[in-house]
Amino acid sequence: MMHFLLFLLFLFAPATVLSDDPAFNDDVLGLIVFKAGLQDPKGKLSTWNEDDNNPCKWAGVKCDPTTNRVSAIVLDGFSLSGHIDRGLLRLQSLQILSLSKNNFSGSINSDLLRPGSLQVLDLSENNLSGSIPEGFFRQCGSLRSVSFAKNKLTGKIPDSLSSCTLLVTVNFSSNQLNGNLPSGIWFLRQLQSLDLSNNLLEGEVPEGIENLYDLKELNLQRNRFIGRLPGDIGGCMFLKSLDLSDNFLFGTIPESMQGLNSCTSLNLHGNSLTGAVPDWIGELKNLEMLDLSANRFSGLIPKSIGNLNSLNKLNLSRNHFTGNLPESIVTCVKLLALDISQNQLEGRLPSWIFRMGLRSVSLSGNSFNSSNYPLSTSTPESYHGLQVLDLSSNAFSGELPSNIGGLSSLQVLNMSANNNSGPIPVGIGDLKSLYILDLSDNKLNGSIPPELEGAFSLSELRLQNNFLSGEIPAQIEKCSSLTTLILSHNKLTSSIPAAIANLTNLQYVDLSWNELSGSLPKNLSNLSHLIFFNVSYNQLQGELPVGGFFNIISPSSVTGNPSLCGSVVNHSCPSVHPKPIVLNTNSSYSNSNSSSQNHGHKKIILSISSLIAIGAAAIITVGVVAITVLNAHVRHSMSRSAAPFTLSGGEDYSCSPANDPNYGKLVMFSGEAGFDDGANNLLNKESIIGRGGFGIVYHTVLRDGHSVAIKKLTVSGLIKSQEDFEREVKNLATIKHQNLVGLKGYYWTSSLQLLIYEYLSRGSLHKLLHEDENGRNMLSWRQRFKIILGMAKGLVHLHQKNIIHYNLKSANILIDCSGEPKIGDFGLVRLLPVLDHCVLSSKIQSALGYMAPEFACRTVKITEKCDVYGFGILVLEVVTGKRPVEYMEDDVVVLCDMVRGALEEGRVEQCVDRMLVGNFAAEEAIPVVKLGLICASQVPSNRPDMAEAVSILELIQCPSEGQEELE
Template structure:
C-alpha cells in the first residue's frame, strides 16, 4: 500500500511539472501584448520575459494548478496603444478587463475566438471603427461585453443575436447608428442591455417580452421613434427602464402595469401624450419616476400616493393641470420633487414641508395663495432637510414668512416672478447655508435688511424689479463668497458702499435704474474677477475707477449718469491744469535781464498746443516712413517671389544661400508657382478681406488653381523663423471638412505669407449682412452652418487648438453650402498669448470676445471659443450683428435675445427673412443653446463636443425629407 502511495505522488509531481514548463506560452503572449503598449506610469514593470510564468505580474490572475492565465485586469492604468494579437495566446483567459485607459485603434475581431472568455470590458478608451460583424459569430462562453465610452461607429452587428450565452451588453456612449438588429430579442438569457448615448434610430421592434430575465434596459439619448413595445410588460423581472431623450410618442402601454419589480423608470424628453394612467400607482417598488419634458396632460394621478418607496419624482415640462394630490403625503420617502413648467393650480402643498423633502421645484405654474400658511403649519423638525425650494414664476401673493430662518439647511431659495409684497424679513440673515436667494420681479418694498450680512454662504443675490428703497447695506460685505449682486430697477438711494470692493469674488453687479448718488469707490478697480458692472441710470458723479475691468467697461453700463466723467463716457474730468508756458518777448538773450529796445511779438504756448504740434510732426514722419517702407516692400516682392516654384511636400528654400532677397516657400501638398501670384499680392483688385492678423488676397497659380494668401501684418510680433515654421506645420496637419486647409507658407525676415485653400462663396458675414449681396439663407442652411461650424471647432479642440478669433467673417461657405472655419490658431504664431496683444489683434471681433479676456486672473481656455460660437449662433438665427449701434442706444444681441426669451417673445427674434417658415421645435432649442454657450461664466458653457451632440439631438427626425425654404 505504501508503495502505491509513493508511485501516486511521483506521478502527480510529473504532471504538475509538465504543466509548468520553463517556456510558458502565456508569458510570450503577454510580453508581445505589452510591446504594443505605452505604459507612462510603469505599471507593467513587473512583466519580465525571464519569468517562467506570469502569475505574480501586475493585473494577472492564474489558475493555481495549471499556472495558466485566467484573468487580466489592467483598468485605469493610463495605458495607450492597441489591443494586440498577443492576447490570443491566452487560451485559458476568462476575464479581460482593460477599461478606463487610452487604447486606440479598432476592436480585434479574433478576441471573441478565445473560447474560454466570459467577460470582455474595453470601456472608457478611444477605440474607433466598427464593431466587427463576426465578433459574436463564435462567441463561445462569452457572457458579458462592454465597449462603452469609446468612439465606435457603424451599426450593431447582426451576429450579436446569435450569441445566446450573453447576459450583459453595454455599447453606451459611442457613435453607433442604424437600427437595432431584428433578432436582438432572441437573446433569452440577457439581463442587462445598455446602448444609451448613441445615434440608433427607427422603431423599437416587438418581441422584447421574450426576455423574461431582463433586469435593466437603457436606450436613452438615441433617435428611436414610434411607440414603446406593447409587450414590454412581459419583462416581469425588470428593475430599471430608461428610454429618455428619444423621439418616442403615443401613450404608455397598459402592459407596463405588470412591471411590479421596477424601481426606476425614465421616459424624459420624448413626445408621450395623454394622461398618466392610474395603474402607475400599482408599481409599488418604484423609487425613481421621470416623465419630464413630454406632452402628458390631465391631472397628476391620485394613485401616486401608493408609491411609498418613491424617492425622486420628475413631472416637469408637461401640461399637467389641477392641484397636486393630497395623497402624495403618503410618499414618506420622497426626497426630490420637480413639477415645474406645467399648468398646475391650487396652493403650495403643505405636505411638501411635512415630508421633509430635500428638493422642491414647482416653478412655472399658476399656484396661488400664500407661502406663509404651509410653512407655519409644519413642524420645525421637518424643515431641516429642505435644501432647494423654487416657487418662482407662479401667482403667489402675501408676504415672505417672518420665520424664514427655520429653513436652516436651505441652499437655493427662489421666489422670483410672483406677487409678493411687504418687506424682506430680517430672518433672512439666519439662512447661514443659503447660496442663492432670488426674490426678483415681485412687489417688495422697504429696505434691504442689514441682517443680510448673516447669510455668510451667499453667492448670488437677486432682488431686481421690486420697490425696495433705502441704502445698500454695508453689512453685505460679510457675504464674502458673493459672486452675483443684482439690485437693479428699485428705488435704492445713497452711495455705493466702499466695502463692496472687499467682495473679491464678485463677477456680476447690476445696480442700474435706481437713485444712487455719490462717487464710485476707487477700490472697485481691485475686483479682479469682475465681468459685468452696470450702474447705468442713476445719479452718480465723479471719475470712474481706473484699472482692471473699468478700463474696458461698456458705455451702456455707465450711461444715464450725466455727472460721471472719464474716457469711457467721453467726458473729461475737471482738474487743475498747469499755467501755460509764456515766452516773454522783452526777455534778453543774455542771462542778466531784459532789453527795452527789443520789441518782439508775444508768444504764448500752452502744453496742449505743444502736444498738438508734436503729434502733427509725428504723424507726418510716420506717413513718410510708411510710404518708403511700402515702396521697399513692393520692390522686394517684385524680385523675390517671382521665381519661387516648388513641388513636393518637403521644406526647401529656393534662394541662394546668401541672398537676402529670396525667401523660403513650403507647400504641404501639391505644386506651387507664384509667378502669376506675385503681382496679385500687391493688387487691391485681388484683395478678399482684412483682419486682425493680415490682408487676404486671391491668387491663381500656374496650374489654374486658386488659393487665398494671407499677408501677415504682425511681423514685429512674429516668433523666430524656427518657431514660426514649427507652429505653421502643426496647423498644416489639421484637416477637417469644416476647416479651411492651410496649404503652405512663405517666409522672409520681413514678410510672412500663409497659403490657404480658396473657398468660393465668401464669408458667412456676407451672406447674413452684406447689403444687396445678402443671401436669404433658409432655416436648413442656417442649421447646417451652425452644426458644421460646431464640428469644426470640436475637432480643433480635440487637437488642442484654440481659435481665439471666431466671428462670422472667419466662417467661409463653400460651393455646396458647407461652412469652413478659417483663421484658426493664428495666435500661436505670436511670441506669447498675451491678452493685450490678443485683444488688439482681434478687437474687430467686438461682441464675440468672452468676458474673461478682460480679467487677467481667469484662464483663457477653449470656453472662449464656445462663447464666440454662442454669439455666432444667435447671429445666424436672428440675422443681426452681435452689437448694433442705434441712434441713441447700443443693442447687445445676446442681451436682447435673453430678454426676449424671459418675456416669452423669443420667436420674434428669428430673422424675418425666413417668413415664419422654420421649425420652432428646432429653432427655439438652438437659441437656448446659443445663450448657454454665451454664458458669462466659463464653467456654465458646454464643451464643443457636447454642443455637437446637442445639435444632432435637436435636429428633427424629418430632417432632409423636406427642405424649409
C-alpha cells in the same frame, strides 16, 4: 525592437521550451508579448519578467489552481497605453480579461474571443476606435459579460452579437455606434442588463423584448430612437430599471407597462410622448424614481401617484399638466425631490409641501397664485431638511413669510418673477447654508436688511427689478463667498460701500438703474476675479478706479453718470489746484496817511482787475485759436483719410510721414496693393453688401484689381486698445482653412477700425436660400450636403484653435465659386475686453433663432456647445430652405419644433425643401435632419462636439454619391 523579436518568436517558435511546464510556457510567452507592446508609465507591470516561469504571482494575473493556467487578467486603472496585442491569444484558458480605465487605443482585435474560454471581457473607458468587427461575436463561446463602454467606437452593433446565447451583461454605452438594433438582440434570453446609452442608434425599438424574461436593466437613453414605446415591454416582469430618455419616441404610454411591478426606476424624459399619464401608474408600487419630464403629457396629474410609497424622486416638469397638485402626494412619505415646473398648474400652494420632509421642491413656471405662504410659525422638524425651494415665475403675491428663517437647511431660494410685495424678511439672515437667493422681478420694497450678513454662505444674490430703497448695507462684506451681486433697477441711494471691495470672489456686479451717489471706492480695482461690473444710470461722481478690470471696463457699464470722469468715459477729471492767495491790502500801508492809503488801495484794485481782464482775454483768445486749429485738423484728417492707401510686403505701415498715431495705420498680410478710392468708397452706400452685429460690410477693389470685403466695425466703444486689437487681429490672420473666410489685413485709428477680408462673389448662404426668388441658383441636395459638411469642418478647425464663434447664422456663411462654404465673422469677440452674456446677446447675436438657450442664463458657462446649437439650426435651415423663425399671418413657426413634429408624424416631405422633393437622397436627408435636431438640443451636454458631427456626416454620406459631380 524587443517587441518585434518577441512577436516573431510567438509566430514561428510555438514549441520553444522555457520550462518543464508547457502551460506556463505558453502563458508566459503570451503575456510578455502583450507587455512588450505597452507603455507602462507607473511601472505597474514591473513584476512581469520573462525570466520568471510562473506568472501566477504577477500583478493583475490570476491562475486556475487545478490547471496552472492563467485564468484572469485584471489591469483596471493601471494607466497602460498601446494596442491590445495578439499575444493574449496564446492564453488558452483565459476566462476574465479586464483592461478598463486605461489608455488603450487602436481597434478591437477580431480574434480576441478565439480561444473560446473567455467569460468576461471589459475594455471600457479606453480610447479604442473603429467599428466592432462584424464577425467578432461568432466565436463568443462561453462569453457572459462584455463591456466596450466609454470608448470611441463607431459603426453598427454587429448582428453576430445575437449568437452569444449565454450573455448576461452587455454595455456599449458612451460611444458613437449607429444604425438599428440587431434584429436578434431580443433572443439573448439570459440577458439581464443591456446598456446602449449615449450613442447614435436609430430606428424603432423593435417588438419582442418580452422574450427577455430575466431582463433587469435596460438603458437606451440619449440615442435617436424613433417611434412608439415597445408595446410588449410589460412582459419583462423582473425589469428594475428602464431608461429610454432623450430619444424621439412618441405616442402614449403602452398599457403593458403596468406589468412592470418590479420596476424601481422609470425614466422617459426628453421624448415627445403625449396623452394623459394613466391611473395605473400608481400600481408600480416599487418605483423609487419616476421621470416623465420634457414630454407633451397633458391632463391632470393622477391621484394614484400617492400610492407610490417608495417614491423618492418625482419629475413631471416641462409638460402640459393642468389643475393642481393632488393632495394624495402627501402619502409619498419617502419623497425627497419634487419637480413639476414648467406646466400649466394653478391654484393655491399646498401646505403639505412643507410638511413632507422634502429636500428639493421646484414649482416654477406655473400659475400658482397664493397670497400667502403656508409656513407654520412652529417650524416643524420636517422643514429642516428642505434644501432647494424654487417657486419662481408664478403668480404669488403678498409678503414673503417672516418665519422663512425656519428653513434652516435651505441652500437655494428662488422666488423671482412673481408679484410679491413688502420687505425682505430679516429671517433670511438665519439661513446659514443659503448660497443662492433670487428674489428678482417682484414688487419688494423697503431696504436690504443688514441681517443678510448672517447668510454668510451666499454665492449669488439677485434682487433686481424691485422697489428696494435705502443704502446697500456695509454688512454685506460678511458674505465673503459672493460671486454674483445683482441689485439693478431699484431705488437704492447713498454711496456704494467700500466694504464691497472686500468681497474678493466677486465676478458679476450689477448696480445699474438706481439712485446711488458719491464716488466709486478706489480699491474696487483689487477685485481680481471681476468679469462684469455695471453701475450705469446712477448719480455717481468722481474718478473711476484705475487698474485691474477697470482698465478694460466697457463705457456702457458706467454711462448715465454725468459726473463720473476718467479715460473710459472720455471725460478728464478736474485738476486739483492750490487755494488762491488772499492779499491783505491794508497790511502794507498801515502807517501811511489817509490819502496815501486810499491811493494805494485804489492802485492794488486796479492791478487785480487788470490781471483778471487780461487773463479772461487770454483765455478767450486761446479758445478761439484752439477751435480754429481743431477744425483745421479735422478737415485735414478727413482729407487724408480719403487719400489712397498703399502698402508693400505685409509690413506695418503708417500713412503719415510723421507717424502720427491719430492718422491711421493700414496693414496687409500678403503684400496686396492699397485701395484706389480709399475711405470714400467705404462711405458709399451703394457698395454695402452686408450688415451684422459687429459692423457694416462694403465691397471695394484693390489697386491690383482684386476684390476685397471691408468690415467697418461699429463696436468701437467696446474695442480693446490698439496694441491688443492688433495682436488679436494678427492671430486671427494665421487661422487658415478652406472653410473659413481669409483675413487679408486691417486699418486702425482710435475712432475707426476696418477689417479686410477675401471677397466671395456668390454671397451668403442666406441670400442663396432665401433671396433667390426665381430659383436660378437653386441648391441641389449634393450641394447642400457639401455646405453642411464644410461648415462642420470649419467649426472643428476653430474649436481646435480654442475659438468659439458665438454668432453662427446663414448670413455669416459665404459660398465660393466652387460651392464650398466659408465661415465668416469668427473670432471677432476676441476684440472685446469682456465676454459677458449681455454683450454677446445684444451686440453680437443679432439673428433670431440661432442663439443657444444658455445665453439666457448667466449661471451657465458659454462653451463650444453654443456653436454646435447654431450649427444644428443651420443644418435644418439648409435642408428645409426655411428660416429659423418664420412669422405667418396668425402664427409664429419655430423651425426646430416644425421639423421635429413632422419627423415624428412621418411627414418626411415637410423636412426637406419643397424645391428638392423627388430629387434628394432620403437615406442621407433624414439622418442629417436628425443630426440637426440633436445638435440643437436645449441641453448643452446632449449635443455632440463638432468633430463627432463631422464623423457622423461622413458616415451618412452615400459612397456612390460622395464623388458625384456637383450641379
